[in-house]
Amino acid sequence: MSTSIEQSLHGISIYLIGMMGVGKTTIGKLLAHQLNYRFFDTDVLIERVTQQSIPEIFAESGEDNFRELEHQVLQEISVETKSVIATGGGIVERQINWSYLQQGLIIWLDVEVEVLKQRLAEDQNRPLADKLELLLQKRSSLYAQADLRLKIAANQTPEAIVEQILELIPTVIKSESEFSHS
Numbered sequence: 001m002s003t004s005i006e007q008s009l010h011g012i013s014i015y016l017i018g019m020m021g022v023g024k025t026t027i028g029k030l031l032a033h034q035l036n037y038r039f040f041d042t043d044v045l046i047e048r049v050t051q052q053s054i055p056e057i058f059a060e061s062g063e064d065n066f067r068e069l070e071h072q073v074l075q076e077i078s079v080e081t082k083s084v085i086a087t088g089g090g091i092v093e094r095q096i097n098w099s100y101l102q103q104g105l106i107i108w109l110d111v112e113v114e115v116l117k118q119r120l121a122e123d124q125n126r127p128l129a130d131k132l133e134l135l136l137q138k139r140s141s142l143y144a145q146a147d148l149r150l151k152i153a154a155n156q157t158p159e160a161i162v163e164q165i166l167e168l169i170p171t172v173i174k175s176e177s178e179f180s181h182s
């Protein structure tokens with residue numbers, strides 16, 4: 001179905017960034033399937049490496065340690081091509097991480113904070129979920145460095161969002177020289 005988009009991507013990976021709860025993990029899986037790409041989630045990779053859940057890592061060794069693990073996992077995954085990578089919402093905070101993100105096409109999924117609050121009201125797995133507004137203030141200018149910003153309506157389904165991404169990808173394909181090579 002997405003053969004021409006696949007071709008125009010030249011195997012370049014796609015990084016989904018944005019606040020917790022916007023749907024990076026949900027949409028990333030569907031998008032990867034449509035593109036015949038592999039799917040990775042930095043949080044899942046961190047949990048696999050540490051054999052701990054994200055809340056356990058935050059509680060036992062703190063956010064700084066989590067950010068270091070996140071950085072290492074991103075560095076390792078950045079060598080992969082033909083992959084969709086759902087990142088954690090805070091990955092943008094470390095400047096060094098941008099040199100890895102920029103090896104792919106970076107898509108910012110953006111949803112109203114009120115929608116995020118509703119989605120995450122009962123969530124026990126996101127240690128920073130009670131600081132959404134503060135985090136958004138701190139991060140919006142960072143998310144804005146993405147190649148593509150997708151404003152998602154409150155009632156837009158994951159499938160519809162994927163369709164929209166597939167339509168927009170050809171408009172933002174970078175030329176070979178624009179990708180950073182580390």
Ligand SMILES: Nc1ncnc2c1ncn2[C@@H]1O[C@H](COP(=O)(O)OP(=O)(O)O)[C@@H](O)[C@H]1O
Nearest residue numbers: 019020021022023024025026027119156157158
């Ligand atoms: N478009 C959507 N509409 C409704 N609920 C969604 C949508 N996208 C994600 N969700 C739900 O919101 C929650 C957070 O989604 P998730 O994919 O884990 O986000 P992220 O990885 O960005 O934190 C999950 O319960 C998921 O089912």
Ligand SMILES: O=C(O)C1=C[C@@H](OP(=O)(O)O)[C@@H](O)[C@H](O)C1
Nearest residue numbers: 019020021043088089090126127
């Ligand atoms: O925004 C953040 O700082 C975080 C987002 C989470 O991932 P999601 O964005 O997938 O929820 C996870 O990495 C951790 O709880 C911290």
Ligand SMILES: [Mg+2]
Nearest residue numbers: 024025086087
């Ligand atoms: Mg996620």
